[in-house]
Amino acid sequence: MSKRVRLRFAPSPTGGLHLGGVRTVLFNYLFAKQQGGDFIVRIEDTDQTRFVEGAEEYIFETLKWCGLEPSESPVHGGPYGPYRQSERKDIYRKYADQLVKNEQAYYAFDTPEELESKRKEIPNFQYNQLSRGQMKNSLTLSNEEVNQLISTGTRHVIRIKVPENEEIRFTDMIRGEVIFHSSQADDKVLLKADGMPTYHLAVVVDDYLMKITHAFRGEEWLPSAPVHILLWRYLGWADEMPQWAHLPLILKPDGNGKLSKRDGDRLGFPVFAMDWTDPKSNEKASGFKERGFLPEAFVNMLALLGWNDGTGQEIFSLAELTEEFSMDRVHKAGARFDYEKAKWFNHEWIKHSTAEKLEPEVKKLFLAKGISVTDQKKFEHIIELVKDRCTLLADFVQQASFFFQSPETIDIAAIQPKWDDKKELFFVELIRAYQLSALWEAGDLEKEFKELAAANQLKPGELMLPLRVMLVGGKFGPGVFDIAVVIGKDETVHRIQHCLQLLRP
RNA sequence: GCCCGGUUCGUCUAUCGGCUAGGACAGCCCCCUUUCACGGGGCAAAGACGGGUUCGAUUCCCGUACCGGGUACCA
Structure with a gap:
């Protein structure tokens, strides 16, 4: 009997969900559902300083709109909770201590200021096997000194002790075998001075505890994979390590780099799934939903950004995607986002949708314009007449308001x-x-x-x-x-x- | 800088050693339509470069270039 497939999407609630995030959700969701497994959402809020009010609610609303509902999450509940890392704080300490006891991790007392000045002094300073001997930590200090520092409440962190000369390799579902050398990895902080774990510790502990079998995430995580692999080994869970897959990034349509929120404003298209206003800066970012996209089209478009079924078919419903999706057809290279193509997907979905399906959303738009609909049959007939001409839902207003006034x-x-x-x-x-x-x-x-x-x-x-x-x-x-x-x-x-x-x- | 990843039309991509390199978006042209669309047809447009391996490389290997990601007590 093979294990039940379980995947997780682990966003940090620091703002709205953008294209890339939703695509990561999608691939997680599709694989999980296809395998008859579970799709879980875990909130990675270990950085208290970056917490943003409303971000978590926004994430769940987005998933709902997209039709990508998790079966376990802080709002859906489930047997492996809590699903918010800030509420699991006590769990991590135990594992961090275990690592220290086994000499796979150590206490470090260097203050942020000391580290900063070190980085200024040495351009590419890394806290690693070369430098840890010169730093203030339980490797260089005597037991008495360490105990003294800890008992007097000196702020300290726990860092992983990366082995000196070892090859760390793993098989990525998309990229095949990837090899790192431990000499290149630095001694990442595992437990911060505030007692919170960093992502590195939390992701491993939680994936283990939540019985995650496949871990899909963006390619930006690839470089920290060796630390995570090491942790799975150190903690003695290597046999239960999930299969990794690092998804290609979504790139700016022009110029260089991965797509960011700012590109949307600059180029005039949405980057977020739904409208998002940052509560602190009051900065607004527009979303696909409000721009007049159908969730089906949004999801369809995202799926085809980096994946295809090989037949040339481009229009897929969520159910079809779930059926056809396969990880070995996920492209390795990053994809430039093309808003024109995104609109094409929406147009296709509008054309193929029945007037009955389109009616509720279109009605809302008319209402917002001060036009109320009284004759349902007539309204659907009108939608039928003009839908071929509408790329975005908002186009219905322009294309059909003359029927009413x-x-x-x-x-x-x-x-x-x-x-x-x-x-x-x-x-x-x-x-x-x-x-x-x-x-x-x-x-x-x-x-x-x-x-x-x-x-x-x-x-x-x-x-x-x-x-x-x-x-x-x-x-x-x-x-x-x-x-x-x-x-x-x-x-x-x-x-x-x-x-x-x-x-x- | 160092490490990791990537590289097919402008863009998304197909090709699992045989290619006249296929499709889609966008562009252009024509037909349909006495509007705008839809639809149909067509044109133009690509294997980064250099070495191998092979009867044969877009496909496999190596190097170079370029692009991306990472290099935090952020995720």
């Missing part, structure tokens, strides 16, 4: 240059004809329109655009006669009349 602006300039008395006469007659018509159906309206045009010796083509502008306000939208049907006889006549007024000198 007279156009705010009318592009008179589009018809004025070719306007003449003959055309005016035609429209006057058209009004009469429409007023008299018993039926109000697209085919009939078009027939009447064309017959009247012929009678006036005018080409329908010259008249269709003016009619469109009169009804819609501009050169866009679905078929004119479909529009006339929806807005009804009175409104159609009214809008034509209104424009005829505008066109009179």
